[in-house]
Amino acid sequence: MINIRNVRLEDLSELIEIEQLCFSEEEAATKQAFEKRIKLIPDSFFVAEENGKLIGLVNGPVINEAFITDDLFSEITENPSTGGHQSILGLAVAPQSQNKGIASKLLSHIEKVSKENHRVSLTLTCKENLIHFYENHGYVNNGISSSTHGGVKWYNMSKKL
Numbered sequence: 001m002i003n004i005r006n007v008r009l010e011d012l013s014e015l016i017e018i019e020q021l022c023f024s025e026e027e028a029a030t031k032q033a034f035e036k037r038i039k040l041i042p043d044s045f046f047v048a049e050e051n052g053k054l055i056g057l058v059n060g061p062v063i064n065e066a067f068i069t070d071d072l073f074s075e076i077t078e079n080p081s082t083g084g085h086q087s088i089l090g091l092a093v094a095p096q097s098q099n100k101g102i103a104s105k106l107l108s109h110i111e112k113v114s115k116e117n118h119r120v121s122l123t124l125t126c127k128e129n130l131i132h133f134y135e136n137h138g139y140v141n142n143g144i145s146s147s148t149h150g151g152v153k154w155y156n157m158s159k160k161l
Contacts, residue, residue, distance in 0.1 A: 001050070002048050002050055002055075002102060002105060003048070003049050003050070004047070004048050004049075004105060004106065004109045005046065005047060005049070006042050006045065006046060006047075007037075007038050007042050007045040007046065007057070007059070008038070008042075009035075009038050009039075011038075011047055012031070012034055012035065012038065014053070014054040015034050015047070015054065015057055016034060017094075018054065018055075018057060018092050018093070018094050019034070019057070019090065019092055021094060021095055022092035022093070022094075022095070023090075023150075024150060026149075026150035026151055026152075027149065027150035027152065029073070029090055033073065033074065036076060037061075037076065037089075040061070040077065040078050040079075041059065041060075041062075041076060041079050043079055043113075044059065044060060044061065044062060044079055044086060044110065044113065044114075045057070045058075045059035046059070046106060046109055046110060046113075048093070048102050048105060048106055050097070054094075055093060055094045055096075055097040055102060056093040056094065056097065056102045056103065056106055057090060057091070057092055057106070058090065058091045058103075058106040058109070058110050059088070059089060059090050060072075060086065060087035060088040060090065060110075060124070061076040061077070061079060061087055061089070062079040062080055062083075062084035062085065062086055062087070062119060063084060063085050063087050063123075064084060066085055066120075066121065067123055067142070067145065067158070068089070068124065068125050068147060068156070069146070069147070070147050070148060070149050072087060072089060073089065073149055081117065082118045082119075083117075083118060083119065083120065084119055084120065085120050085122070085123050085158075086110065086114040086119045086121070086122050086123070087122075088107075088110065088122060088123070088124035089124075091103055091106060091107065091124070093106075103133075104137065107137055111159070111161070114161055115161050119161055120160070120161065121159060121160045121161055122158065122159045122161065123156070123157070123158045123159075124139075124157050124158075125145045125147050125149075125154035125155060125156055125157065126154065126155055126157055127152060127153070127154065127155070128153065128155060131155055131157070134157045135157075138159050139157040139158060139159045140157065140158055140159065141155055141156075141157055142155075142156040142157065142158055143155065
């Protein structure tokens with residue numbers, strides 16, 4: 001059974017392992033970025049575990065703007081208790097657990113919590129090959145992002161809550 005819960009500091013090594021398997025070195029969150037997110041935004045950082053082992057993660061700070069900016073990958077602050085836009089800086093599932101609906105479960109969970117906290121929308125950037133996945137989850141493609149994170153072309157995706 002898949003359990004989704006808030007992140008804990010002791011998850012750090014498994015988080016880094018999953019992130020490095022799913023993203024290039026330039027795109028992957030660093031150990032320092034994860035430590036900061038665990039400390040500052042555990043209320044919007046969730047992990048999926050199966051039989052006590054982490055298999056996926058979703059995280060991001062609540063921001064004032066409708067779209068993600070590159071500074072968020074290094075500079076974040078604690079989330080406001082209500083309002084704002086829930087960003088998703090990372091959604092990753094360990095390769096051996098992919099194509100089993102885990103990313104969808106993580107997305108649904110962060111959306112449910114975002115609604116409970118009266119967020120305005122969910123916002124993320126994705127590569128072109130994932131646009132269809134997010135559209136299937138109710139996200140709208142808002143075109144090419146100003147983000148140059150990892151030297152990749154990103155698309156702004158958002159979902160009103």
